Amino acid sequence: MRAPARLGLYGLTLVTVFAVAFATAGAVVPDGVVESWSEQTGDHAGDHAGGSDAGGNDMGTPHPGSATTDTGLSLAADGYRLTGVTAPSTVGEEQELALTIEGPDSQPVSDFDLSHEKELHLIVVRTDGAGFRHVHPQRDAQGQWSIPWQWPQAGSHRVYAEFVPTATGEDITLSTVVQVGGDFSPQQADEPARTARTDGYEVEIEGDLAAGESSTLTVRVTRDGEPVTTLEPYLGAYGHLVALREGDLAYLHVHPRGEEPQPGQTSGPEVAFEVSAPTPGRYLLYLDFQVAGEVRTAPFVLDTMTNHNAGSGDEGPTTGEAPTATDTDPEDGTRHEDGDDHDHDG
Numbered sequence: 359m360r361a362p363a364r365l366g367l368y369g370l371t372l373v374t375v376f377a378v379a380f381a382t383a384g385a386v387v388p389d390g391v392v393e394s395w396s397e398q399t400g401d402h403a404g405d406h407a408g409g410s411d412a413g414g415n416d417m418g419t420p421h422p423g424s425a426t427t428d429t430g431l432s433l434a435a436d437g438y439r440l441t442g443v444t445a446p447s448t449v450g451e452e453q454e455l456a457l458t459i460e461g462p463d464s465q466p467v468s469d470f471d472l473s474h475e476k477e478l479h480l481i482v483v484r485t486d487g488a489g490f491r492h493v494h495p496q497r498d499a500q501g502q503w504s505i506p507w508q509w510p511q512a513g514s515h516r517v518y519a520e521f522v523p524t525a526t527g528e529d530i531t532l533s534t535v536v537q538v539g540g541d542f543s544p545q546q547a548d549e550p551a552r553t554a555r556t557d558g559y560e561v562e563i564e565g566d567l568a569a570g571e572s573s574t575l576t577v578r579v580t581r582d583g584e585p586v587t588t589l590e591p592y593l594g595a596y597g598h599l600v601a602l603r604e605g606d607l608a609y610l611h612v613h614p615r616g617e618e619p620q621p622g623q624t625s626g627p628e629v630a631f632e633v634s635a636p637t638p639g640r641y642l643l644y645l646d647f648q649v650a651g652e653v654r655t656a657p658f659v660l661d662t663m664t665n666h667n668a669g670s671g672d673e674g675p676t677t678g679e680a681p682t683a684t685d686t687d688p689e690d691g692t693r694h695e696d697g698d699d700h701d702h703d704g
């Protein structure tokens with residue numbers, strides 16, 4: 359009777375695998391890592407446009423005086439709370455997405471500084487990285503933020519609010535999770551993706567992420583093989599890049615390089631960003647760029663470099679091999695506020 363014995367062994371192996379998975383799931387990023395990351399990614403990180411001038415050779419060389427920000431995984435930080443989050447509960451239902459930011463006095467906050475031209479940035483993404491949206495809701499007299507909303511896909515979504523209270527002048531990102539009922543097929547990224555297509559535009563990302571270091575990522579926009587040189591300012595830059603750590607969806611602060619564009623100016627085909635990946639692993643990146651008055655989103659997936667010494671950002675971009683015809687099809691992976699309904703098979 360060998361078969362039953364084998365089955366038994368197989369069962370035991372399964373149990374072991376699950377036990378390991380549980381242990382791993384319980385592992386949390388040590389506080390120290392998060393803290394040094396927060397310090398690194400404070401607003402002043404943008405001052406280091408020349409690269410790692412401090413010769414940062416290790417994780418977490420904190421920049422003194424940097425603003426403290428969190429990693430966007432908390433409902434509350436620095437006395438501010440994300441409350442009253444409502445959204446449609448199922449796919450396709452038309453309603454609104456609403457939220458309130460409460461201050462240390464437990465009252466809705468109504469004084470915000472402009473940051474990237476807006477008082478509040480709302481980022482929404484399903485926890486597998488699909489369905490990214492970056493929008494700007496309206497605030498009413500009572501301090502409630504809202505925007506018309508419809509979910510194109512079911513699943514568990516993370517909702518981030520990024521803002522700067524006038525009272526502190528510090529950037530805060532708070533988030534919560536919203537469940538959306540309906541059929542759900544996960545679209546977890548299974549490999550890095552350096553090329554994205556959206557509305558006839560092809561966007562390629564060059565450069566590498568290095569864990570614990572700042573590095574430069576450059577995006578290049580083409581259409582029908584021709585460089586696109588008519589990128590328009592959007593949110594105070596020629597592109598807005600959001601980076602999330604795959605797995606927990608921690609929110610990275612990304613700083614555009616170069617001068618802030620003036621109204622009417624255009625640029626392209628390249629835009630550069632300064633990014634710090636806090637830990638080794640995979641990151642989901644989303645570029646919003648504007649051409650001819652319309653904002654589009656290009657999604658990417660990057661893994662941090664394994665060679666720790668190779669990239670402090672100022673050597674030329676290392677052109678990675680783009681996976682052939684990546685399936686980061688923006689039409690099912692992402693959409694933007696201004697985009698009308700594309701087909702979503704999510």
Ligand SMILES: [Cu+2]
Binds near residue numbers: 474476492
């Ligand atoms: Cu925004």
